[in-house]
Amino acid sequence: MFGGIIKYSGSVHSIQGNKTDGLVLELETSIVDKVQIGDSVGVDGVCLTVTEIVSNTILKFDIWPESLQRTTLVDLKTSQKVHVDLPLQAQDFIGGHPVLGHVDYTGSILSMSQVDDASQLKIWIDLPEQFSSLIPARGSIAVDGVSLTITGRRDYNFAVSLIPETLRLTHLGELKEGDKVNIEVDFTSRALQDESGMINLANDATTISEKMNSLEAACDTYQKGGLILIQDNESFALCSSADKITDRNLSFALSLSRTPCTVAVTEGLAEKLFIPAPVINTKAEERRFLLPVNHKENSLHDYSTAAMKKSIELFCSEELSIDNWMTPGNINPLQIYGANSSSTPGLPEAAVALCFKTKLPHAAICQSLIDAEGKAMNPQQAIVISTRYQIPIYQVSDLISENSELFEDDYFGDL
The missing domain is CATH 3.90.870.10 (DHBP synthase)
Incomplete structure (x- = not known):
């Protein structure tokens, strides 16, 4: 489990394979001395397992077709920057919210705009109907592994607002309309569903x-x-x-x-x-x-x-x-x-x-x-x-x- 507070980054050193059989990712990052083979690492919000320590700066991961179907990792390019997150330890302070690294869907950026009289950047992201009941008007959401607060909600999209510190530490500010991001809903919201839909009821x-x-x-x-x-x-x-x-x-x-x-x-x-x-x-x-x-x-x-x-x-x-x-x-x-x-x-x-x-x-x-x-x-x-x-x-x-x-x-x- 991750905390969604991005402290590290990585750069794609190489990417080989295909989306049918799977990809092998070599990632250049500063966390090599903090992990061992078999450890989990969050890459743009996707939980991956370290399969090899190639050097003191490069880690290797296998990405299976299931992950490629659900995430943006299928479109990784050499030299591309990604968010890197380490699993939480029992004594760690959780500054964001619990992020499992199990991506629900890839969302499209609908718009990006500066908030009036503020230093925040507001991003609207599409919301498929099947996930609508899991995303509240106020709550937590992981976007490319970044723990964010939902600041706007409509039937088929939601918004997050990025403060300058988030813009400094992540690549979210570099996104543009039409780009895809990995979305993981707060897993605790899944406990609020039932077949009748009564527990799902929400303000229109x-x-x-x-x-x-x-x-x-x-x-x-x-x-x-x-x-x-x-x-x-x-x-x-x-x-x-x-x-x-x-x-x-x-x-x-x-x-x-x-x-x-x-x-x-x-x-x-x-x-x-x-x-x-x-x-x-x-x-x-x-x-x-x-x-x-x-x-x-x-x-x-x-x-x-x-x-x-x-x-x-x-x-x-x-x-x-x-x-x-x-x-x-x-x-x-x-x-x-x-x-x-x-x-x-x-x-x-x-x-x-x-x-x-x-x-x-x-x-x-x-x-x-x-x-x-x-x-x-x-x-x-x-x-x-x-x-x-x-x-x-x-x-x-x-x-x-x-x-x-x-x-x-x-x-x-x-x-």
């Missing part, structure tokens, strides 16, 4: 905003059907536009929150869709669940993502009304505070506030986060989720204030 990367301004990013994510985290003191909720949320993000939110699907609705919308009397008789300061509902086209007790998505449409379509729902339901609508409420706005109000800011239908997914013990997630847990899945955290005050026009007396009048 295409809905993650790249805008710098926090409020603009929140609105942009919301308009794309993405997820954000809203914090109110010690409470957290996953929020998204009820109208735009993607199937993947809805499934992910439900699996992560461990609570029924909840839709925050304005007082006006609640009156439109439900029997008015209970709404009118409810004190404005009280937040309460309305009757759980189900779209009439669904079967009873259908909690599939598709069925819940259809029920959510009740709050987003001008053509749907009280005639289109039935009970018992698979989603719980939550009426937010009325316009004349004297109480401080909370999580559902902040979620609905984004509806107004983005001019989307006035309903929002508002999923409270519950841990495995049935308790509300604490800030430390929420931060882990935010970091792992690139879901930004916003305070209620980031999105609305007590004096916001959202709570003016006539704001809900025409809803």
Whole structure:
């Protein structure tokens, strides 16, 4: 096992053979006095075995066809520079992450660009579908054996950012668009797979905003059907536009929150869709669940993502009304505070506030986060989720204030 912190390099002294029968590589490197025949050495992220010590500067390796099919070593040329890594010893400090030297695929460089106002170089690399669930929005990845942090994630590609020290010690800065690199995913991510795909569920990367301004990013994510985290003191909720949320993000939110699907609705919308009397008789300061509902086209007790998505449409379509729902339901609508409420706005109000800011239908997914013990997630847990899945955290005050026009007396009048 290697650490992915490149301290040595090598130069191809000679390369003989073919990809069908295998290659014999002679590598000129400074680590000759540190290894013996039979030892493992990482060469551009590929674990190879020393078969001969040719001289005090040259090592020999056999590269079998299986390795040639999966790695860039098949294209090695004489004098080409490569990364060289030594296996970790029990007492070694692991500065990167555990790298096995078992390459998963060769990735193509899609683009390379300097990060604005920073000294980092950002590289986007393609991501085949079969490895998509193994590469998170935040996590570790080995690129040509270099341990790097994933700094961007989309459906079919991911990004890493190289600091000047990494550029100095590796050849990654010399890459160009179209070049191939060896990719090894973090092997610990393989333990998070199952056949059903439930454990694989992840935030839809295409809905993650790249805008710098926090409020603009929140609105942009919301308009794309993405997820954000809203914090109110010690409470957290996953929020998204009820109208735009993607199937993947809805499934992910439900699996992560461990609570029924909840839709925050304005007082006006609640009156439109439900029997008015209970709404009118409810004190404005009280937040309460309305009757759980189900779209009439669904079967009873259908909690599939598709069925819940259809029920959510009740709050987003001008053509749907009280005639289109039935009970018992698979989603719980939550009426937010009325316009004349004297109480401080909370999580559902902040979620609905984004509806107004983005001019989307006035309903929002508002999923409270519950841990495995049935308790509300604490800030430390929420931060882990935010970091792992690139879901930004916003305070209620980031999105609305007590004096916001959202709570003016006539704001809900025409809803």
